[in-house]
Amino acid sequence: MFFSATKTNPVKMKEQLSVNMDVQQNKINIQLLLREKEPAYSEYVARHPEATPYHTLAWRDISCKVFGHAPYFLIAEAEEKIQGVMPLFLVKGIFGRRLVSVPLRDKGGPLCESTEVLEHLMGAAKNLMVELKCRYVHIKAWHGLCFHENTPDWLIQHNHFINSSVKLDNNPENIWNGFEKRSVQRPIKKSMREGVSCYWGKSLDDMKKFYRLLILTRKKLGVPPYGFDLFYEIWEKMIQNNFAGLLLAQYRGIVISGLVLFFLRDKAICGYAASDKNYLWLRPNNLMFWEAMKDACMRGCTCFDFGADSPDNQNLLSFKEGFGAVTKVLPHYYIFNGKQTSFAMDFDSRKYRLQRKLFSQLPLCISRKIGPIIARQLS
Numbered sequence: 001m002f003f004s005a006t007k008t009n010p011v012k013m014k015e016q017l018s019v020n021m022d023v024q025q026n027k028i029n030i031q032l033l034l035r036e037k038e039p040a041y042s043e044y045v046a047r048h049p050e051a052t053p054y055h056t057l058a059w060r061d062i063s064c065k066v067f068g069h070a071p072y073f074l075i076a077e078a079e080e081k082i083q084g085v086m087p088l089f090l091v092k093g094i095f096g097r098r099l100v101s102v103p104l105r106d107k108g109g110p111l112c113e114s115t116e117v118l119e120h121l122m123g124a125a126k127n128l129m130v131e132l133k134c135r136y137v138h139i140k141a142w143h144g145l146c147f148h149e150n151t152p153d154w155l156i157q158h159n160h161f162i163n164s165s166v167k168l169d170n171n172p173e174n175i176w177n178g179f180e181k182r183s184v185q186r187p188i189k190k191s192m193r194e195g196v197s198c199y200w201g202k203s204l205d206d207m208k209k210f211y212r213l214l215i216l217t218r219k220k221l222g223v224p225p226y227g228f229d230l231f232y233e234i235w236e237k238m239i240q241n242n243f244a245g246l247l248l249a250q251y252r253g254i255v256i257s258g259l260v261l262f263f264l265r266d267k268a269i270c271g272y273a274a275s276d277k278n279y280l281w282l283r284p285n286n287l288m289f290w291e292a293m294k295d296a297c298m299r300g301c302t303c304f305d306f307g308a309d310s311p312d313n314q315n316l317l318s319f320k321e322g323f324g325a326v327t328k329v330l331p332h333y334y335i336f337n338g339k340q341t342s343f344a345m346d347f348d349s350r351k352y353r354l355q356r357k358l359f360s361q362l363p364l365c366i367s368r369k370i371g372p373i374i375a376r377q378l379s
Contacts, residue, residue, distance in 0.1 A: 028083065028117060030124040033073035037082075041075060044082045046265070048111045050143050053243065053262040053269060054102045055087055055111060062233045063089060066226075067376050069103055072132075074110075074124050076117045084112030086121045088128070088137070093377040096135040099128065103379035106161065106308035106330065107269075109141030115148040122155065126335050137335040142308075144331050156334045162317060164306040164325035168268075172294045178324035179290075187283035188290050194251070194282050198291040201246030201258075207235050210246060210258035213274035215368055220277060222356025224371035224378075234260065234271075244271070247292050249284035257284035261292055268296035269305040289323060 033041055038057060045051045053059055060071050069089035076084035087108060088099045102108035112118045122145075129137045139145075142163060151157070169175055179185045201207060211228050218225040238244035243264070249257035257275040261268055270292075275285055293304050306320045308330045317327065334340075359367065 027078055028120050029077045030120050031075060031077070033071075033075050033085075037075060040082050041073070041085060044085060045111065049265070051111055051264060052107045052142070052267070053238070053264050053271075054105045054108050055085070056264075058237045058241075058243070059102070059105075060087065062230070062237055063103060066230045066233055067103065067379060069100075069379065072099065072128060074121055074128075076112065076121055078117075083114070084110060084117035084121050086110040086125065086139075088125060089379075090132060090134070091379045093379070095377065097132065098134050099125065099132070099137045100379060101137075101139045104375065105140070106163070107140055107142040109139045109143075109145070109333075115146060118145060119147060119152075122152065122335075126154065129335060129337050133337075135337055137333075139333040139335075140330065141333060142330050145333060154335055156336065156340065158332045158334060159329045160311065160332065161308040161330045162311055162327050163308045163330040164317065164320040164327050166293065166304040166306070166323055166325050168293065168297050168302050168304055170297060170300075172297050175293055175297065175324070176290075180322040180324075183319070183322040184286055184290075187286040191249075191283045191287040196249055196251050196256070196282050196284050196287055198247055198249050198288055200295075201239070201248055204232070204235055206246055206248060206255075207231050207239075209255040210248060210260070210274060213255065213258050213276055214272065215364065215371075216276065217274040218371070219360055219362075219364060219367055222358070222360035224359065224374040225368060226375055227372035229372075231260070231272075238262065245295070247288055247295075249275075249288045251279060251282055251284070254279075256282065257288050259288055259292055261296075263296075263299060263301070266300065266302045267305055268292065268299070268301045268303070270307045285319075293323075 042057055045055045060073065063069050064071060069091055072088045072090060074086045074088060075082055086101060088101050089103050091098050091100050091103055100108075101110075110118055110121045112121060125137050125139070145151070166175070166178075176185070201210070208228070211231050215225040234244060235246075239246060244260060244262045247259045247261060248255050256279040259273045260271040262271050263269075273285070296304050306325055309316050311317075321327065
Protein backbone atom coordinates (compact mmCIF):
# COMPACT_ATOMS: atom_id res chain seq x y z
CA MET A 1 0.00 0.00 0.00
CA PHE A 2 1.22 3.51 -0.77
CA PHE A 3 0.07 6.81 0.60
CA SER A 4 -1.47 9.53 -1.55
CA ALA A 5 -3.29 12.78 -1.06
CA THR A 6 -6.70 12.40 0.46
CA LYS A 7 -7.70 16.06 0.60
CA THR A 8 -8.42 18.52 -2.15
CA ASN A 9 -5.32 20.13 -3.60
CA PRO A 10 -4.94 23.47 -1.78
CA VAL A 11 -4.04 25.19 -5.05
CA LYS A 12 -6.93 25.90 -7.40
CA MET A 13 -6.84 23.57 -10.36
CA LYS A 14 -7.50 26.39 -12.80
CA GLU A 15 -4.16 27.92 -11.80
CA GLN A 16 -2.43 24.65 -12.61
CA LEU A 17 -4.16 24.46 -15.98
CA SER A 18 -3.28 27.99 -17.05
CA VAL A 19 -0.22 26.66 -18.86
CA ASN A 20 -0.71 24.56 -21.98
CA MET A 21 1.47 21.49 -21.49
CA ASP A 22 -0.38 18.97 -23.67
CA VAL A 23 2.36 18.49 -26.24
CA GLN A 24 2.99 15.20 -27.98
CA GLN A 25 6.53 14.40 -29.09
CA ASN A 26 7.36 11.01 -30.51
CA LYS A 27 4.26 9.56 -28.85
CA ILE A 28 5.32 10.83 -25.42
CA ASN A 29 2.65 13.07 -23.97
CA ILE A 30 3.82 15.60 -21.37
CA GLN A 31 1.09 17.14 -19.26
CA LEU A 32 0.35 18.56 -15.85
CA LEU A 33 -0.90 16.12 -13.24
CA LEU A 34 -4.70 16.20 -12.92
CA ARG A 35 -6.77 14.68 -10.15
CA GLU A 36 -7.87 11.68 -12.20
CA LYS A 37 -4.23 10.72 -12.77
CA GLU A 38 -3.22 10.94 -9.10
CA PRO A 39 -3.67 7.21 -8.30
CA ALA A 40 -1.49 6.26 -11.28
CA TYR A 41 1.07 8.87 -10.25
CA SER A 42 1.23 7.46 -6.71
CA GLU A 43 1.60 3.91 -8.00
CA TYR A 44 4.44 4.98 -10.28
CA VAL A 45 6.30 6.76 -7.48
CA ALA A 46 5.73 3.79 -5.14
CA ARG A 47 7.56 1.39 -7.44
CA HIS A 48 10.32 3.63 -8.80
CA PRO A 49 13.68 2.79 -7.17
CA GLU A 50 14.87 6.41 -7.08
CA ALA A 51 11.69 7.88 -5.57
CA THR A 52 11.81 9.78 -2.29
CA PRO A 53 9.05 10.86 0.12
CA TYR A 54 9.33 14.31 -1.46
CA HIS A 55 7.99 12.97 -4.76
CA THR A 56 4.73 11.91 -3.16
CA LEU A 57 1.34 13.58 -3.19
CA ALA A 58 1.35 13.62 0.61
CA TRP A 59 4.44 15.82 0.55
CA ARG A 60 2.86 17.95 -2.18
CA ASP A 61 -0.11 18.67 0.07
CA ILE A 62 2.15 19.45 3.03
CA SER A 63 4.25 21.86 0.99
CA CYS A 64 1.19 23.58 -0.46
CA LYS A 65 -0.59 23.99 2.85
CA VAL A 66 2.39 25.05 4.96
CA PHE A 67 4.46 27.10 2.52
CA GLY A 68 1.84 28.11 -0.03
CA HIS A 69 3.83 26.82 -3.01
CA ALA A 70 1.79 26.06 -6.12
CA PRO A 71 2.39 22.51 -7.49
CA TYR A 72 3.12 21.95 -11.17
CA PHE A 73 3.68 18.21 -11.33
CA LEU A 74 4.65 16.94 -14.78
CA ILE A 75 3.83 13.45 -16.01
CA ALA A 76 5.04 11.76 -19.18
CA GLU A 77 2.71 9.19 -20.75
CA ALA A 78 3.09 6.76 -23.61
CA GLU A 79 0.34 4.35 -24.63
CA GLU A 80 -1.72 5.61 -21.66
CA LYS A 81 0.94 4.55 -19.14
CA ILE A 82 3.07 6.86 -17.04
CA GLN A 83 6.69 6.72 -18.15
CA GLY A 84 8.06 9.51 -16.02
CA VAL A 85 7.17 12.24 -13.52
CA MET A 86 8.71 15.40 -12.11
CA PRO A 87 7.37 17.32 -9.10
CA LEU A 88 7.78 21.07 -9.50
CA PHE A 89 6.66 23.86 -7.20
CA LEU A 90 6.26 27.50 -8.10
CA VAL A 91 8.02 29.56 -5.42
CA LYS A 92 7.37 33.30 -5.25
CA GLY A 93 9.22 35.75 -3.08
CA ILE A 94 11.80 38.46 -2.77
CA PHE A 95 14.17 36.42 -4.93
CA GLY A 96 11.67 36.29 -7.77
CA ARG A 97 9.61 33.48 -9.26
CA ARG A 98 11.24 30.09 -9.67
CA LEU A 99 10.34 26.44 -10.16
CA VAL A 100 11.93 24.08 -7.66
CA SER A 101 12.03 20.29 -7.37
CA VAL A 102 11.59 20.32 -4.46
CA PRO A 103 11.63 23.34 -2.08
CA LEU A 104 13.26 23.16 1.36
CA ARG A 105 14.34 19.55 0.90
CA ASP A 106 17.59 18.08 -0.40
CA LYS A 107 16.14 15.65 -2.94
CA GLY A 108 13.66 15.69 -5.81
CA GLY A 109 14.00 15.75 -9.56
CA PRO A 110 12.55 13.60 -12.34
CA LEU A 111 11.78 9.89 -12.19
CA CYS A 112 11.63 8.22 -15.58
CA GLU A 113 12.01 5.04 -17.61
CA SER A 114 14.39 6.25 -20.31
CA THR A 115 16.68 9.07 -21.40
CA GLU A 116 14.11 9.99 -24.05
CA VAL A 117 11.45 10.58 -21.39
CA LEU A 118 13.96 12.53 -19.30
CA GLU A 119 14.74 14.84 -22.22
CA HIS A 120 11.06 15.55 -22.78
CA LEU A 121 10.42 16.23 -19.09
CA MET A 122 13.35 18.63 -18.92
CA GLY A 123 12.19 20.37 -22.09
CA ALA A 124 8.70 20.71 -20.62
CA ALA A 125 10.12 22.20 -17.41
CA LYS A 126 12.03 24.72 -19.50
CA ASN A 127 8.87 25.69 -21.40
CA LEU A 128 6.90 25.93 -18.17
CA MET A 129 9.55 28.25 -16.73
CA VAL A 130 9.07 30.63 -19.68
CA GLU A 131 5.26 30.46 -19.52
CA LEU A 132 5.23 31.24 -15.81
CA LYS A 133 7.85 34.00 -16.17
CA CYS A 134 10.25 32.36 -13.72
CA ARG A 135 13.89 33.31 -13.32
CA TYR A 136 15.06 29.71 -13.29
CA VAL A 137 14.28 26.05 -12.61
CA HIS A 138 16.15 24.36 -9.76
CA ILE A 139 16.27 20.55 -9.76
CA LYS A 140 17.81 18.47 -6.96
CA ALA A 141 18.36 15.12 -8.67
CA TRP A 142 20.13 12.99 -6.09
CA HIS A 143 21.14 10.27 -8.56
CA GLY A 144 22.12 12.71 -11.29
CA LEU A 145 20.66 13.10 -14.76
CA CYS A 146 21.90 10.91 -17.63
CA PHE A 147 21.07 11.94 -21.19
CA HIS A 148 21.22 9.87 -24.35
CA GLU A 149 23.85 12.12 -25.86
CA ASN A 150 25.26 15.37 -24.52
CA THR A 151 23.68 17.32 -21.69
CA PRO A 152 21.69 20.25 -23.18
CA ASP A 153 23.73 23.46 -23.15
CA TRP A 154 20.86 25.25 -21.36
CA LEU A 155 21.07 22.85 -18.39
CA ILE A 156 23.72 23.87 -15.84
CA GLN A 157 25.01 21.31 -13.33
CA HIS A 158 26.21 22.57 -9.94
CA ASN A 159 28.10 20.13 -7.70
CA HIS A 160 28.32 21.35 -4.14
CA PHE A 161 26.30 19.56 -1.46
CA ILE A 162 27.41 16.15 -0.16
CA ASN A 163 25.04 13.29 0.62
CA SER A 164 25.81 10.63 3.25
CA SER A 165 24.21 7.19 3.40
CA VAL A 166 24.80 3.81 5.02
CA LYS A 167 24.14 0.48 3.34
CA LEU A 168 22.04 -1.59 5.72
CA ASP A 169 22.13 -5.30 6.45
CA ASN A 170 19.37 -7.57 7.73
CA ASN A 171 21.68 -8.29 10.66
CA PRO A 172 22.18 -5.09 12.74
CA GLU A 173 25.35 -6.57 14.24
CA ASN A 174 27.04 -6.22 10.87
CA ILE A 175 26.07 -2.54 10.84
CA TRP A 176 27.49 -2.11 14.34
CA ASN A 177 30.83 -3.59 13.28
CA GLY A 178 31.11 -0.89 10.64
CA PHE A 179 30.95 1.92 13.23
CA GLU A 180 34.09 3.69 14.39
CA LYS A 181 34.83 2.53 17.93
CA ARG A 182 36.01 5.82 19.37
CA SER A 183 33.53 8.23 17.80
CA VAL A 184 30.40 6.04 17.63
CA GLN A 185 30.49 2.69 19.46
CA ARG A 186 31.87 4.00 22.75
CA PRO A 187 29.53 7.04 22.86
CA ILE A 188 26.55 4.72 22.27
CA LYS A 189 27.62 2.51 25.17
CA LYS A 190 28.17 5.59 27.35
CA SER A 191 24.71 6.91 26.52
CA MET A 192 23.11 3.62 27.54
CA ARG A 193 25.17 3.44 30.76
CA GLU A 194 24.03 6.91 31.73
CA GLY A 195 20.39 5.87 31.37
CA VAL A 196 19.43 7.44 28.04
CA SER A 197 16.69 5.54 26.23
CA CYS A 198 14.79 5.95 22.97
CA TYR A 199 11.14 5.58 22.08
CA TRP A 200 8.90 6.24 19.08
CA GLY A 201 6.52 9.16 19.43
CA LYS A 202 2.91 8.12 19.93
CA SER A 203 1.09 11.43 20.19
CA LEU A 204 1.08 15.01 18.98
CA ASP A 205 2.46 15.98 22.39
CA ASP A 206 5.61 14.06 21.48
CA MET A 207 5.88 16.10 18.30
CA LYS A 208 5.55 19.27 20.36
CA LYS A 209 8.45 18.10 22.52
CA PHE A 210 10.50 17.57 19.38
CA TYR A 211 9.55 20.98 18.03
CA ARG A 212 10.76 22.64 21.22
CA LEU A 213 14.17 21.07 20.61
CA LEU A 214 14.08 22.06 16.94
CA ILE A 215 13.57 25.76 17.49
CA LEU A 216 16.34 25.80 20.12
CA THR A 217 18.70 23.91 17.83
CA ARG A 218 18.06 26.17 14.87
CA LYS A 219 18.44 29.26 17.04
CA LYS A 220 21.82 27.99 18.21
CA LEU A 221 22.85 27.41 14.59
CA GLY A 222 21.50 30.78 13.49
CA VAL A 223 19.04 29.17 11.06
CA PRO A 224 15.38 30.30 10.73
CA PRO A 225 13.01 27.74 12.29
CA TYR A 226 9.97 26.29 10.56
CA GLY A 227 6.55 26.80 12.05
CA PHE A 228 4.91 24.04 14.04
CA ASP A 229 2.30 23.69 11.28
CA LEU A 230 4.89 21.82 9.17
CA PHE A 231 5.33 19.15 11.83
CA TYR A 232 1.63 18.97 12.55
CA GLU A 233 1.06 18.15 8.87
CA ILE A 234 3.90 15.62 8.85
CA TRP A 235 2.31 13.97 11.88
CA GLU A 236 -1.17 13.89 10.34
CA LYS A 237 -0.29 12.94 6.75
CA MET A 238 2.79 10.76 7.12
CA ILE A 239 3.46 9.53 10.64
CA GLN A 240 -0.17 8.60 11.25
CA ASN A 241 -0.08 6.61 8.01
CA ASN A 242 3.13 4.78 8.95
CA PHE A 243 5.28 6.40 6.27
CA ALA A 244 7.35 8.34 8.76
CA GLY A 245 8.30 8.08 12.40
CA LEU A 246 9.36 10.31 15.26
CA LEU A 247 12.19 8.86 17.34
CA LEU A 248 12.95 10.54 20.66
CA ALA A 249 15.79 10.12 23.15
CA GLN A 250 15.00 10.80 26.80
CA TYR A 251 16.95 11.15 30.01
CA ARG A 252 15.23 11.00 33.40
CA GLY A 253 11.90 11.69 31.75
CA ILE A 254 13.14 14.66 29.70
CA VAL A 255 13.25 14.50 25.90
CA ILE A 256 16.76 15.60 24.93
CA SER A 257 17.03 14.60 21.26
CA GLY A 258 14.72 13.76 18.37
CA LEU A 259 14.62 12.62 14.76
CA VAL A 260 11.90 12.67 12.10
CA LEU A 261 12.53 9.74 9.78
CA PHE A 262 10.77 9.04 6.47
CA PHE A 263 10.30 5.60 4.91
CA LEU A 264 9.79 4.73 1.25
CA ARG A 265 10.41 1.38 -0.42
CA ASP A 266 13.82 0.21 0.83
CA LYS A 267 15.00 3.57 2.15
CA ALA A 268 14.96 5.29 5.54
CA ILE A 269 15.59 9.01 5.04
CA CYS A 270 16.45 11.45 7.81
CA GLY A 271 14.21 14.47 7.59
CA TYR A 272 14.75 16.65 10.66
CA ALA A 273 16.91 16.26 13.76
CA ALA A 274 17.29 18.32 16.93
CA SER A 275 18.85 18.05 20.37
CA ASP A 276 19.30 19.92 23.64
CA LYS A 277 22.86 21.26 23.84
CA ASN A 278 22.81 20.94 27.63
CA TYR A 279 22.65 17.15 27.35
CA LEU A 280 25.07 16.50 24.50
CA TRP A 281 27.60 15.12 27.01
CA LEU A 282 25.29 12.10 27.23
CA ARG A 283 25.79 11.47 23.49
CA PRO A 284 22.06 10.94 22.82
CA ASN A 285 22.40 11.48 19.07
CA ASN A 286 24.73 8.51 18.68
CA LEU A 287 22.26 6.24 20.47
CA MET A 288 19.30 7.70 18.61
CA PHE A 289 20.77 7.09 15.15
CA TRP A 290 21.77 3.57 16.14
CA GLU A 291 18.22 2.82 17.25
CA ALA A 292 16.91 4.34 14.00
CA MET A 293 19.20 2.11 11.94
CA LYS A 294 18.14 -1.02 13.81
CA ASP A 295 14.50 -0.15 13.21
CA ALA A 296 15.19 0.46 9.52
CA CYS A 297 16.81 -2.98 9.28
CA MET A 298 13.72 -4.59 10.80
CA ARG A 299 11.56 -2.76 8.24
CA GLY A 300 13.60 -4.32 5.44
CA CYS A 301 15.35 -1.11 4.42
CA THR A 302 18.67 -1.45 2.64
CA CYS A 303 19.67 2.22 2.75
CA PHE A 304 19.84 4.68 5.64
CA ASP A 305 20.09 8.18 4.17
CA PHE A 306 21.53 10.84 6.50
CA GLY A 307 20.76 13.59 3.99
CA ALA A 308 22.90 16.22 2.30
CA ASP A 309 25.20 18.78 3.90
CA SER A 310 27.47 21.62 2.95
CA PRO A 311 31.12 20.67 2.37
CA ASP A 312 31.90 23.44 4.87
CA ASN A 313 30.15 21.46 7.63
CA GLN A 314 33.00 19.04 8.18
CA ASN A 315 32.02 18.22 11.77
CA LEU A 316 28.62 16.92 10.70
CA LEU A 317 30.08 15.01 7.75
CA SER A 318 32.65 13.39 10.03
CA PHE A 319 29.92 12.45 12.52
CA LYS A 320 28.03 10.62 9.77
CA GLU A 321 31.16 8.96 8.40
CA GLY A 322 31.70 7.49 11.87
CA PHE A 323 28.57 5.39 11.26
CA GLY A 324 30.13 4.02 8.08
CA ALA A 325 28.37 6.49 5.80
CA VAL A 326 29.53 6.73 2.21
CA THR A 327 29.54 10.23 0.78
CA LYS A 328 28.88 11.45 -2.73
CA VAL A 329 28.16 14.77 -4.35
CA LEU A 330 24.46 15.51 -4.78
CA PRO A 331 24.16 17.34 -8.10
CA HIS A 332 21.81 20.29 -8.54
CA TYR A 333 20.68 21.38 -11.99
CA TYR A 334 19.57 24.80 -13.16
CA ILE A 335 17.73 26.08 -16.20
CA PHE A 336 18.01 29.86 -16.40
CA ASN A 337 15.51 32.09 -18.15
CA GLY A 338 18.00 34.40 -19.80
CA LYS A 339 21.10 35.53 -17.91
CA GLN A 340 22.53 33.07 -15.38
CA THR A 341 22.05 34.17 -11.78
CA SER A 342 23.56 32.78 -8.58
CA PHE A 343 23.03 29.22 -7.37
CA ALA A 344 21.10 28.18 -4.25
CA MET A 345 22.39 29.60 -0.98
CA ASP A 346 24.56 27.51 1.31
CA PHE A 347 24.07 28.89 4.81
CA ASP A 348 26.93 26.79 6.18
CA SER A 349 29.26 28.77 3.94
CA ARG A 350 31.65 31.15 5.67
CA LYS A 351 30.20 34.15 3.88
CA TYR A 352 26.94 33.75 5.84
CA ARG A 353 28.55 33.48 9.26
CA LEU A 354 27.66 37.05 10.24
CA GLN A 355 24.00 36.61 9.28
CA ARG A 356 23.81 33.35 11.25
CA LYS A 357 25.42 34.92 14.29
CA LEU A 358 22.99 37.84 14.21
CA PHE A 359 19.98 35.53 13.85
CA SER A 360 21.16 33.33 16.72
CA GLN A 361 21.14 36.38 18.99
CA LEU A 362 17.50 37.25 18.33
CA PRO A 363 15.04 36.61 21.17
CA LEU A 364 13.33 33.26 20.71
CA CYS A 365 9.89 34.88 20.46
CA ILE A 366 11.06 36.93 17.46
CA SER A 367 12.96 34.15 15.67
CA ARG A 368 9.92 31.87 16.00
CA LYS A 369 7.69 34.53 14.47
CA ILE A 370 9.85 35.54 11.51
CA GLY A 371 11.56 32.19 10.95
CA PRO A 372 8.75 30.56 8.92
CA ILE A 373 8.47 33.69 6.74
CA ILE A 374 12.19 33.65 5.99
CA ALA A 375 12.19 29.89 5.36
CA ARG A 376 9.43 30.26 2.78
CA GLN A 377 11.35 33.03 0.99
CA LEU A 378 14.47 30.87 0.85
CA SER A 379 12.66 27.79 -0.52
